[in-house]
C-alpha cells in the first residue's frame with residue numbers, strides 16, 4: 076500500500092494527535108523502537124532507550140498526549156511502532172493497561188506516600204512482558220519528599236521501568252534540578268495554527284475552512300481546536316465569553332458575567348469527561364471480566380472493586396482540575412480579545428486571534444485608550460495568576476470583571 080497509515084480513515088498511529096511536533100515525535104518513535112528491541116532481547120546502543128523522560132511545553136501543546144502516546148508505543152505489540160490498533164496500544168491509551176500507571180494529584184500536590192507506593196509497584200516485573208510505565212501528569216506538583224522518593228527510583232531504575240514526567244518547563248520551580256539531570260527532555264512547542272488545522276482536517280474530517288478558523292481561535296491548543304470545530308456547544312460557549320466585554324454595563328452585570336463564566340467552565344468540564352469516564356470504566360470492567368457468566372466472574376468482580384474505586388478517584392480528581400482548565404481557557408479567549416483590541420489600537424502588524432469578532436475589537440479600539448485596554452488585559456492575566464495561586468475562582472473572576480468594566 077502506498078498510502079501512509081495516517082490517511083486510512085478510522086485508523087491512526089498513537090502519535091497522530093501531536094500536531095506540529097515532528098522532532099519530538101521522531102525522538103519518541105526511535106526510542107520506542109529501541110525499547111521493543113530490548114524486549115526482544117536484542118542489543119541496543121547505549122542511550123537508545125531511556126528510563127526517565129520529562130515532557131515540557133505550553134498548555135495544550137500535548138505534554139500528556141505525548142506521554143500517553145509514548146506509553147502506548149512502549150506497550151505496542153507490533154514492534155513498538157505505536158500502531159494504535161493492538162491491545163497494548165488500546166489499553167495504554169485508555170488508561171486500563173495493567174503496566175501503565177497514571178499519577179494524578181489528589182489535591183494540589185503529589186504526596187510522598189503516594190509516590191513511594193507507586194515506585195514500589197513500578198519495580199515489579201511488567202505483567203505484559205514489556206515495560207512498567209509510570210506517567211506523572213503534573214510532575215510540577217510533586218512535594219519535595221515525593222520528588223526525593225521518585226529521584227531514588229530514577230537514579231537506579233528497575234530494568235524494565237520507565238518514568239514519564241509532564242511539567243510546563245524544566246525551570247527549578249517546576250522540577251528539581253537533580254531529577255531534571257537524570258531525565259531526557261522532550262520539548263513540545265506551541266503548534267502553529269497550520270499544523271493544528273491540518274490534523275483536524277486529516278484526522279477528524281473537518282472542512283479545511285472550519286479547521287483553519289478553529290485552529291486560529293484555539294491559539295495553538297489542539298484539543299480545544301477540535302472541540303471548536305466539531306462541537307456547537309463549545310462554539311456557543313466561546314461566543315458567550317467573547318460577548319462579555321460588551322455586556323459589562325454596570326456592577327450588577329459584572330457579577331452576572333462572572334457567575335455565567337464559571338458555570339460555563341463547569342459545564343464544559345463535565346461534558347469533556349462524561350464520555351471518556353464512561354468508556355474508561357467500560358474498558359476496565361471488560362478487562363476485569365465483568366459481564367462474564369462463568370463461575371469465576373463474580374469472584375473476579377469482587378477483587379476488581381478496588382481497581383474500579385481507583386479509577387473513580389482518578390476521574391474525580393481529573394474533573395476538579397478540568398474545571399480549572401476550562402475556566403483558564405475561557406480567560407485565554409478573553410485575554411485574546413483585549414489583545415486584539417490593543418494591536419488594533421497600536422496598528423501592530425500581527426493578525427487578530429478572534430477574526431469572527433474583529434468588528435467588536437475594532438469598535439472597542441476606537442473607544443478605549445491603549446492604557447485602559449492594557450489595564451483590562453492585565454486584569455485577565457492577573458485573574459489567571461490568582462486562580463493559579465488558589466484564590467477562589469468566583470472572587471478572582473468578579474474582581475476581574477469590575478476592572479474590565481471600569482477599564
Ligand SMILES: [Zn+2]
Nearest residue numbers: 151158161164
Ligand atoms: Zn500497537
